[in-house]
Amino acid sequence: MPPSRLTEKLLTFYGIGQPKSLITVVYSSVNPVRLIASCARLVCEMAEHGDPEALAIVDDAAQALLNMALEAIRYFGGEMSQQYNISLAGSILTEIDIVARKFKEKAAGLGLQLQYITPRMETAAAAVLYSFQQAGIEPGEKVRQQLQELKVG
Numbered sequence: 619m620p621p622s623r624l625t626e627k628l629l630t631f632y633g634i635g636q637p638k639s640l641i642t643v644v645y646s647s648v649n650p651v652r653l654i655a656s657c658a659r660l661v662c663e664m665a666e667h668g669d670p671e672a673l674a675i676v677d678d679a680a681q682a683l684l685n686m687a688l689e690a691i692r693y694f695g696g697e698m699s700q701q702y703n704i705s706l707a708g709s710i711l712t713e714i715d716i717v718a719r720k721f722k723e724k725a726a727g728l729g730l731q732l733q734y735i736t737p738r739m740e741t742a743a744a745a746v747l748y749s750f751q752q753a754g755i756e757p758g759e760k761v762r763q764q765l766q767e768l769k770v771g
Contacts, residue, residue: 621637622669622671623664623669623671624661624664624669624671624672625637625640625671627660627664628640628657628660631657631660632657658710659710659714661675661676662676662710662714662716662717663714665716666714666715666716676716676717676720677720679710679717679720680717680720680721680723680724681724683711683717683721684721684724684725684728687702687704687725687730687732688728698728698729698730699729699731700731701731701732701733702730702731702732702733703732703733703735704732704733704734704735705734705735705736705737706718706721706734707737707741708741722734738766739765739766739768740768740769740770741770742768742770743765743766743768743770744765746765747762747765
């Protein structure tokens with residue numbers, strides 16, 4: 619059986635000749651998660667063009683994000699009928715439409731009432747601010763301003 623279009627594109631992307639070599643490359647990587655994430659744009663673009671394997675991957679990613687959102691709602695004791703503010707952050711969610719669109723479709727299908735908001739700061743900066751708050755440290759206005767101005771990578 620010949621490799622699928624997605625497999626062929628991934629082979630080219632990673633500069634590999636044989637499909638079975640993909641497994642070796644991923645598992646021998648120092649950071650397999652980062653290596654896999656490096657092809658996310660390619661997979662999303664192929665999903666946008668209707669590739670069935672890419673669509674399945676994007677659908678799984680959207681479901682995983684929805685599962686995290688549902689877990690956060692449960693963790694904080696929320697009700698499914700409440701409205702929640704949510705920020706979709708990260709380049710795959712903000713620069714390529716398909717994952718965010720699938721997430722929104724799945725959330726709406728469950729009857730979740732989500733208000734999508736624009737983040738006020740980079741995700742990494744928000745994590746620093748959250749860490750301060752969890753440690754009982756009140757960052758001053760200067761630190762807050764620096765965090766809001768921070769641009770990651």
